[in-house]
Amino acid sequence: xxxxxRRPDSVRIASYxxxxxxxxxxxxxxxxxxxxxxEIDADIVVLQEADRRFGLRTAAxxxxxxxxxxxxxxxxxxxxxxxxxWHGNAILLRKSAELRQSDIIHLPCLEPRGAVLAExxxxxxxxxxxxxxxxxxxxWRRRQAAAIVHAxxxxxxxxxxxxxxxxxxxxxxxxLADFARHFRFAETGKSFHARRPVARLDRILHCDRxxxxxAGVHDSALARRASDHLPIWAxxxxx
Numbered sequence: 001x002x003x004x005x006r007r008p009d010s011v012r013i014a015s016y017x018x019x020x021x022x023x024x025x026x027x028x029x030x031x032x033x034x035x036x037x038x039e040i041d042a043d044i045v046v047l048q049e050a051d052r053r054f055g056l057r058t059a060a061x062x063x064x065x066x067x068x069x070x071x072x073x074x075x076x077x078x079x080x081x082x083x084x085x086w087h088g089n090a091i092l093l094r095k096s097a098e099l100r101q102s103d104i105i106h107l108p109c110l111e112p113r114g115a116v117l118a119e120x121x122x123x124x125x126x127x128x129x130x131x132x133x134x135x136x137x138x139x140w141r142r143r144q145a146a147a148i149v150h151a152x153x154x155x156x157x158x159x160x161x162x163x164x165x166x167x168x169x170x171x172x173x174x175x176l177a178d179f180a181r182h183f184r185f186a187e188t189g190k191s192f193h194a195r196r197p198v199a200r201l202d203r204i205l206h207c208d209r210x211x212x213x214x215a216g217v218h219d220s221a222l223a224r225r226a227s228d229h230l231p232i233w234a235x236x237x238x239x
Contacts, residue, residue, distance in 0.1 A: 003040065003218070006235055010213055011125045014042035015163035015202050016231035017133070020049050021060040023225045024195055030061050032226045034070045040218050040233055043094050043122055045072065046131035046163040050090035051083040059084045071095060075102040075118040087114035089131045089164065097122035105151050107144045109135060115148055119158065125238070128155070132164035138174050141167060145175040149182050159209040159238065165229065166203050179205055186234035189217040194224045204234045211239040 006012060016037070021030040037045060051059045063084060066072055072092040074084035084090045086104045093099060098121040105115035115132040132148060134141045152160060162183060168174050176185075183205040190197035197217065206212060215234035223230050 003216075003233070005214060007213055007237065010235040010237050011044070011123050011127065012040070012042040012233055012235050013044050013046070013129070013161050013163060013204060014040050014218070014231050014233040015046045015048075015131070015165075015204055017048040017165045017202060017227060017229035018050060018060060019227040019229065020052060022227070024228055025225055028060075029226070030065055031069065032222065033061060034065065036218070036220070036223045036226045036231060037070065037072070037092075039220055039222065040231055042233055043097070044120060044127070044129055045092040046129060047085065047090040047092060048131070048133040048165045049088045050085040051088055058082045066092070075099055075116070077102060077104055077116060079104060086116050087112045087133070089114060089116045089133055091116055091118045091129055091131050093118070093120055094122060100126075105130070105148060107147050108140065109144065110137065110140060111135065113144060115164075126158065128158045128160040130160065130162045132162065132166070134164070134166050134168070134175060136167055141175040142178055145178040149178070160207045161210065161236065162205040163203065165201055167201055169199055169201070176203075183207055184212070186212040186215040188215045188232040188234060191217050191230040191232050192228065194228050194230045197230060202229060202232045204232060206234075206236060209239055210236045213237050
């Protein structure tokens with residue numbers, strides 16, 4: 001569905017694996033990522049590979065660049081001074097949004113993996129966002145999905161959206177089936193590889209307190225160059 005059809009009573013959530021701001025032309029260009037985000041015009045953006053996962057883990061989108069060249073700020077996680085994320089996961093909020101709290105979720109893993117959480121008030125909505133980038137191994141993806149579901153179940157009830165790169169190639173098995181027992185999937189579309197999308201690795205899920213009234217993949221000329229994933233988005237209203 002075209003981005004121009006956004007309803008005024010909705011909130012737009014996007015998810016984007018930015019590949020550390022390295023595009024399909026192999027150039028690192030964080031300004032290009034911000035230009036893609038401006039095209040989507042989401043209220044909240046969940047990022048994957050937003051910083052370098054090893055070493056100093058410096059941010060691929062420096063905070064000073066976000067402040068001066070975007071409508072967003074990163075939800076603070078207070079776990080790494082040079083990073084805006086946790087194991088590459090970050091949540092960007094419109095500067096007008098009110099952040100109630102943000103935190104990290106530890107996940108079982110063989111390689112560095114984690115999830116991030118933010119509770120936000122904006123446009124008359126109070127939402128919980130959980131961002132994730134799951135393992136390449138199907139067994140560990142299922143363990144990580146179980147950990148996220150468990151963490152969410154022990155939080156106060158609130159309209160909730162989960163988003164990220166699930167790394168699941170199957171259509172409805174594995175961690176997708178695990179999540180589907182608790183959440184609904186927004187019908188976004190194929191987002192990988194950006195030059196020729198063949199797989200739905202990136203997903204947006206939501207609880208039954210929300211209704212996804214529109215969803216899609218943002219497939220622009222700029223997005224096809226900015227990362228190897230295309231960003232996905234969904235517009236929500238209160239169910």
